[in-house]
Amino acid sequence: xxxxxxxxxxxxxxxxxxxxxxxxxxxxxxxxxxxxxxxxxxxxxxxxxxxxxxxxxxxxxxxxxxxxxxxxxxxxxxxxxxxxxxxxxxxxxxxxxxxxxxxxxxxxxxxxxxxxxxxxxxxxxxxxxxxxxxxxx
Amino acid sequence: xxxxxxxxxxxxxxxxxxxxxxxxxxxxxxxxxxxxxxxxxxxxxxxxxxxxxxxxxxxxxxxxxxxxxxxxxxxxxxxxxxxxxxxxxxxxxxxxxxxxxxxxxxxxxxxxxxxxxxxxxxxxxxxxxxxxxxxxxxxxxxxxxxxxxxxxxxxxxxxxxxxxxxxxxxxxxxxxxxxxxxxxxxxxxxxxxxxxxxxxxxxxxxxxxxxxxxxxxxxxxxxxxxxxxxxxxxxxxxxxxxxxxxxxxxxxxxxxxxxxxxxxxxxxxxxxxxxxxxxxxxxxxxxx
Numbered sequence: 482x483x484x485x486x487x488x489x490x491x492x493x494x495x496x497x498x499x500x501x502x503x504x505x506x507x508x509x510x511x512x513x514x515x516x517x518x519x520x521x522x523x524x525x526x527x528x529x530x531x532x533x534x535x536x537x538x539x540x541x542x543x544x545x546x547x548x549x550x551x552x553x554x555x556x557x558x559x560x561x562x563x564x565x566x567x568x569x570x571x572x573x574x575x576x577x578x579x580x581x582x583x584x585x586x587x588x589x590x591x592x593x594x595x596x597x598x599x600x601x602x603x604x605x606x607x608x609x610x611x612x613x614x615x616x617x618x
Numbered sequence: 619x620x621x622x623x624x625x626x627x628x629x630x631x632x633x634x635x636x637x638x639x640x641x642x643x644x645x646x647x648x649x650x651x652x653x654x655x656x657x658x659x660x661x662x663x664x665x666x667x668x669x670x671x672x673x674x675x676x677x678x679x680x681x682x683x684x685x686x687x688x689x690x691x692x693x694x695x696x697x698x699x700x701x702x703x704x705x706x707x708x709x710x711x712x713x714x715x716x717x718x719x720x721x722x723x724x725x726x727x728x729x730x731x732x733x734x735x736x737x738x739x740x741x742x743x744x745x746x747x748x749x750x751x752x753x754x755x756x757x758x759x760x761x762x763x764x765x766x767x768x769x770x771x772x773x774x775x776x777x778x779x780x781x782x783x784x785x786x787x788x789x790x791x792x793x794x795x796x797x798x799x800x801x802x803x804x805x806x807x808x809x810x811x812x813x814x815x816x817x818x819x820x821x822x823x824x825x826x827x828x829x830x831x832x833x834x835x836x837x838x839x840x841x842x843x844x845x846x847x848x849x850x851x852x853x854x855x856x857x858x859x860x861x862x863x864x865x866x867x868x869x870x871x872x873x874x875x876x877x878x879x880x881x882x883x884x885x886x887x888x889x890x891x892x893x894x895x896x897x898x899x900x901x902x903x904x905x906x
Contacts, residue, residue, distance in 0.1 A: 487666065489662050489663040489666050490663060491660055491663050491764070491845070492656070492659050493659035493660075494659075494663075508828065509829070519826055520826065521826045521828075522670070522674065522826070522834060523826075523828035523834075524828065524829065524833075524834060524837065550673075552673065557666050557670065559663065559666065559670070
């Protein structure tokens, strides 16, 4: 038995594949879904998803904010952005991270300011992209 | 002779019009390609989200979230999505007709009805009608993006939660193909699960939620409404470009036919004039 994994974003379907297991960044920490998992709905943090296909046991994909539904061996991930690790340019990811860091250091540092929250999210996304790119084979 | 000059003038003017319609067709075709692409890319997300929401809505009781709870009163708000611009065949008038039909058929069940708009054309039409008018969301297609959609959906959801109306229905042109659009209406609020969905099998009590069910609901339900409005706007925009492209295509063809006909009658008139002149000269020469 395998899982049907789909990653959809508002700008397109980023991934559709069969997998044996998938590891995701949940709000309360990472978790792994195997086939036969109970129906399940949870919010996701910005981070990296890892899934196994055939010989490659660790394919990575950087995810933006979103959530996942597990239902009848179908794992559907809804995120704002998704990028397969192999498609990420390491150099540009690094640049994006330093840009995000810089913008963050110039910002208000007020946790109630929505633009500050956005900057934090930007940095988290940049970090996860870089992480995915570095770990990719 | 005046006739000749007149025909020549008309040919020039028709040719000019033809150039304009041709250019508009090209522009619409280019925009259509982009609009269609973004529509197709957005569809899986909207559809999958709808499936998930349907499962979720079917497995929790209505009281779990105000956006799911049907209300006893029926103050209806109709969001009419038309185009900002004309010259796109029956695109706007078909939509307006469909909206009028919907209102006529359902009005008896409503306690009240309020029309809100995205797209200038429908707003201009209904302004002169005896319906109650609400917000006109100016610039929804200018540009059509997530931020502008957010503004619309946030306002609509807030009004719903503030108990200003009880049901939200949207009416828009669905993009069937490049040459065909179909007016569709859908109820967005309160959220109703998609009934014919085979996914809707027992969702059981063992469905797990993280963090909590209520937190997830208050995140997912507005997201769903926003996504559906975004999808409807994209459908409408792509359909508009398709409609404009085919309208301008047939206008260009018509202009071509007209030019041919006019050229024919121009040549006939020219020949007739030459013949008359010749006859005059010959009869003049014969009289000498």
